[in-house]
Amino acid sequence: MESLPPTPILGFNPDTLRDVRRQFDLDDVAKIHESVDLIEAWLQKQDYHVKKDYDRKHLERAIIFNKGSVEKAKSKIDNICRFRALHPKYFGPITREQRLLYPGIVDCILPKMTSEHERVYLLRNDAKKFEHGLLHYYKYVIALAEYEMAHDYNNGVIAIFDYMDVDMFVLMKHTNIVEMHLALMIMTEGFGMRVKGLHILSKNKGIGVVVKIFKRVLSKKLANRLQVHKSFDTLYDYVPKDVLPVEYGGPEKSLRTLYEDNLNEITSQKFQKHLIEMSKAVTNEKLRRKGKVGVSTDNDIPCTFGTLTID
Structure with missing residues (x-):
């Protein structure tokens, strides 16, 4: 190109x-x-x-x-x-209706790159529970990864998870760890996503316990890149303010508007055709010849992230 x-x-x-x-x-x-x-x-x-x-x-x-x-x-x-x-x-294709099953999750790929050409993914969650599970959310995020494979050119990804308005213990209670593990495997071992930073925004008293649990199951390299922030001020030490939405102190459009932009693009007829083709x-x-290395099936996925290799 x-x-x-x-x-x-x-x-x-x-x-x-x-x-x-x-x-x-x-x-x-x-x-x-x-x-x-x-x-x-x-x-x-x-x-x-x-x-x-x-x-x-x-x-x-x-x-x-x-x-x-x-x-x-x-x-x-x-x-x-x-x-x-x-x-x-x-x-495969995901409909707008499927993504809207999770009104408490607002996420997007931010349009502006960092000066190091890193792409930033931002999620804000204020949901108390997930009545429909999280499968369609994972499918949507995987569709975002398909979009990056079709259009992006980055030097790694920084992920930000805003849990300021959610009880982390409740969130973990309603999270299927095996599904989460598989989704992460698809993103890293499948698409080759290079996670350069993982940042959690939370003032919740239980965040320390939750982070300890995560650090036990994440790869050592990714665990070392996990940072918890009680305010935006410390986040700016890792993610430049000028790429962030307005409610996070940056000049970009609001997270809700960027989310709608992402949703419109991912569920557009043109991109749905691309997802069908990539299916x-x-x-x-x-x-497959014997000895070829493959990936896990539903029956042999361990309930741990420890097997992830993160660049």
Whole structure:
């Protein structure tokens, strides 16, 4: 790709394409084309991969999201295709009505990148319980990841979870840890999302206990990147104010407005067609040769995040 055109929900810094490529020693365009050629050739040889024709920009993003490594990109493509085959309910088109089952959760990908070309995901939750479970929320977030694979070009993701108005003990009581674990595996081991920071906003007295529980089950690297903030002031030490919504002290549109922008884009007819097309990117496990490394099934997912590898 020669440029990064903005989308209705994603903006880029003027130097994002150059800087991100340079960081991974890919500022030579010929080397990028050669790397994409290698993945295309590899796909053609994998009998168990149902979909073999990918947009070259998609494959370039897979390489970028895996720090320029062709072999890691192959592994993640293999993983996400197997995830789609084994857990189809987490993938595919999602309707506006399904996302609106969670009125207490307002989230979005922020349009402006940090100066380091990192993308920021922000969620505010004031729900007391989830009568419908969280499956459709996870499906929506996975659709957001599909959107990033189709359009983004980042140097990692920073996630912010605003739990200022929720009792963390109640939240954990209504959270299915196995579903959460699988969703995280899909995001990191499937899409190759590089989590650069994980920030929780909470004044709740129980947050310390909850964080201890999380730190026991998160990978050591991600646990070390988990920060708790009792106010926005300390959050600004990690996330620049100028990328944040107005109610978080930044110049951006309100979180509610950005959420609506995201929702409109993800549930648009055009992107729904893309999700349908990507649903074909699965593996036929009956054809997979013995010894090929895969991902977990519903029956062998451990109730821990410890197996996650976070960049």
